Amino acid sequence: MLTVRHSLGMVVVFACQLCLADDPYSIEVKDVGDWAVHEETGRVFASIQSGNEVVEYQPKTGEVRRFKVGETPEEMIIKRDQLIVGCKKSPALFVIDLNTNQVAGSVKLIGKGPHALFCSQVDNNLVYCLCNTGAAFPDGEVFQIDSENLQVRKQLKTQTWGHDVRHVVMATDGKWMSLDARGASSPSGAYLLKVDEDQGTFTQIFGHHDSFGELVAGPANRYWTLGNHLYSLDMTQKIRSFTGSPVAIHPTLDLAVSYVSGKLVLEKFSTGASIADAKFPSAQVSSPSRSHSETFDPTIKYDLRNGYAVVGLETRCCWVDLKDFTNLQPLRMLVAPSGISTLVEEMFRIPINVTNAELEPKAIIEIESGPKGVILEEGHLIWKPSVEDVGFSTIQLAVKDSMSQETIDSVALNVHVTLPEIELGFHAKSMEVSPSGKVLLVWGMAVGQENRHPAHPGPDKLMVIDLSTLKTLAVQEVPQGIRFATIDDKYVFLAPNSGNVFYRLDHTLKASKRQFLKSAPLRLVKISATELVALGEVIETFDIEKMQAKPTDVGAGHSHMPYIDLEGGLLQKPYSIVNTHSGEVLRLHTMSQLPRVETTSGDSGMHNQRNDQSRGWGRMVVNGNSLANFRGGQIASWPQSQTCLISHAWPMAVVVSASNNGRMLELSLQYCNLTEGTVMHSSVFDVRPNNGPSPNFYGERNQMRIVGNKICLINRDKIMIAPIPEAIAEQMPLPICFTEKQTTEVEVGGKKRVLLNVAGQTTGVTFSLMAESPGIDLEADSGNVTLDTDELWASTIAAASGEHPHSMHDGAVPPWQHDENSKWYKAMTGKVLAEDKLAVQLQLSVQVRDSEGQEDALQFIVLLVGPAADVSKAQEDRNKLLVEQQEQVQVLAEAGRETRLKSAQEAKLEATKPQERLDQLEARIRRIEATLDAILQKLEDKPR
Secondary structure (H helix, E strand, C coil), X not given: CEEEECCCCCEEEECCCCCCCCCCEEEECCCEEEEEEECCCCEEXXXXXXXXXXXXXXXXXXXXXXXXXXXXXXXXXXXXXXXXXXXXXCCEEEEEECCCCEEEEEEECCCEEEEEEEECCCCCCEEEEEEECCCCHHHEEEEEEECCCCEEEEEEECHHHCCCCCEEEECCCCCEEEEECCCCXXXXXXXXXXXXCCCCEEEEEEEECCCCCCEEECHHHCEEEECCEEEECCCCCEEEECCCCCXXXXXXXCCEEEEECCEEEEECCCCCCEEEEEECCCCCCCCCCCCCCCCCCCEEEEECCCCEEEEECCCEEEXXXXXXXXXXXXXXXXXXXXXXXXXXXXXXXXXXEECCCCCCCXXXXXXEECCCCXXXXXXXXXXXXXXXXCEEEEXXXXXXXXXXXXXXXXXXXXXXXXXXXXXXXXXXXXXXXXXXXXXXXXXXXXXXXXXXXXXXXXXXXXXXXXXXXXXXXXXXXXXXXXXXXXXXXXXXXXXXXXXXXXXXXXXXXXXCEEEECCCCCCEEEECCCCEEEEECCCCXXXXXXXXXXXXXCCCHHHCCCCCEEEECCEEECCCEEEECCCCXXXXXXXXXXXXXXXXXXXXXXXXXXXXXXXXXXXXXXECCCEEECCCCCEEEECCCEEEEEECCCCCEEEEEEEEEECCEXXXXXXXXXXXXXXXXXXXXXXXXXXXXXXXXXXXCCCCEEEECCEEEEEECCEEEEEECCHHHHCCCCCCCEECCCCCCEEECCCEXXXXXXXXXXXXXCEEEECCCCCCEEECCCCCEEEEEHHHHHHHHXXXXXXXXXXXXXXXXXXXXXXXXXXXXXXXXXCCCCCCCEEEEEEEEEEEEECCCCCEEEEEEEEEEEEEHHHHHHHHHHHHHHHHHHHHHHHHHHHXXXXXXXXXXXHHHHHHHHHHHHHHHXXXXXXXXXXXXXXXXXXXXXXXX
């Protein structure tokens, strides 16, 4: 036994006390904080807390050199050729350059710590540690440190990790890490996090609510050892167990070394079978005082240059010479990436290796399963994923013995095929796409404004993006915020949150021109190549080149939102559906003030959302998560839908679905058919922590736009560009439905046929009228509507002549005068009505149903255009009749007057006769009275 005593009172003892080694070495060291081993060179380091230094040791020679560091050095990690030392007294990380053997410098930290040092071994300068910057464990923070420039690069709270983190280990490729809370929580657990070192993000994926012991990252980014258990990289599969803990897996030998009860245990990694045990001598120096909540984690590493297993204990470091064990076999393990992320339609080429590949018999790598097109070529995995492969795919690889064909090792590679995306730098709220689909306009809250109240508008960001190159053309902050914006192939039109005004800018967001309005605009809609409509309390139309007001279409202000961009090159105007590319009127959808051909009233049963953005192919999306028919009857529901649109290029609904998986939110694009709402294909485009509040958006939001075969999707502070998978789209069944293009006008003259245009399976379908009327006949099997235009025109003319006063529109006389009639005709059709013609409107309500019960209905307007002379003649005839009737009334009135006069005279004559008789009677009475008086007088005069 060789004993070395140095000035600090440290005792170094080299002793031969291993059961199965001929010449082992051990060193007893006092006051050890941690051990670190540079496996490529075999250099061994101990942090000495009482001496505030790091000491380097080698077997046989003992101490090599010392490095002075900060006070109370404890945990250490090695990042490539740098030794990182965490000092607790005045929290700091010290960096030692192992090439120059000099202390390169230090980085000051705050809080209590540092602890849980960790790093990857990729080619960057990033190392990490944790400090408690508050009074409770949620106040813990992780520091991302640039060890080359000696500065803190990022500082993030660990509260979202949900644990009082005490120990962290990171996979060598820097994409994964595992953590636990030993000493602060029971059970301590073991939790898996996905890491993006460039972004400095940590996303919890999976966790075990159990206690294991020390966590160690396995070789080749394939495994974790949780205590003495071997787990797969995703922590979901327990593969086998070993005797002790921690477990160190040799990168080239079929060997797993672990520590238990004062001895080293050597086992086969491939099977867990025992190889040998090695017992260490008893400690000859006592351990320094240590908190009961803290435990010393033994260190087991390999000196790959000299062939040792190095074991660092609380008071001792031992070297076990692996050359003493002749029964160690080479390890045949696949060396492959722990995870692959690739862009759709881009080919990746990834090296796939096998450890000890040069040994005989040769190891053969095979693809056992995987997506279409993946191949192995010259030691590389090659694949060009298509649009159908967006999301997660699994490639199962196996290594087989070339002689026995037995499987030696296998691995499942997870490949995430991602979509092109554009980093915005702000949370996007809404977007608009130019009619050609070449340019995208997106806007949202400026940074720091995410939680502002809708009643308190603040600055918004506005960005113009070239969709062909995915390059940003311009970005600008709008201090007063954005009420609404839209874009065409030349200009950007912007309505700010303040003022009755909108601006016209070019695609660089410069060359601004201003136009004042009569009311605050709620929306701006491009209605033709040269015209823009501002929709508000007052609807105004403008020439976009001259930036001057134009007369607004007649009747445009009668509905709340008369102009709606239906996408797919379609625009809903007040009375018509128009193809914006050709200007063709496809269908008349709303009654105007033109005279109406009266039909039998009936309830069509049609849903009032027939004309909106989320409809097509005879279907509509209700409340963003339900597929409905023309009546609004639910066909299917997508309860996890965040947004949904119906494609105009393909008969499908595109649904953005969000599902919670523990702490993670999984976002998928789902392509659903329109017959039953069945999901025909689903692809995961994002997995993120489900722990952040959504921005407090206000006003109208457009989260998704479908432009031909391309989907533009807002995903927080990114824009995703997703091509529609045509192979999936071509499999979508097309339900029977009426097309947008229908007959708009029929010339009066005999019986005319109107063919109902439908899409889908047209054999075995039945057509019907939902409101019947004389003069309208429908062939149930062909969909031909026969209009007796003469009868319908005659009935309308009868209304014009006043024979049917109840047919008057809204109690007012219909516009039969040519000027008024032609004005409404042009508002509906965009055409000029001939001088000798007048137009009336006929509403048709039709329904179609196939043999499987699929059905659709449509209500549209057909204009009957007939001779204006018919109306003039009818009105002249009516006027002549009115004159004749007036003359007859006058004759009758005169005859009536004469009759009344004669009657009055006769009545007067008759009225005088009774008076004469009374006079005669009165005279007689007077004579009688006179006679009586005379008699009485004579009697009085006669002597008695």
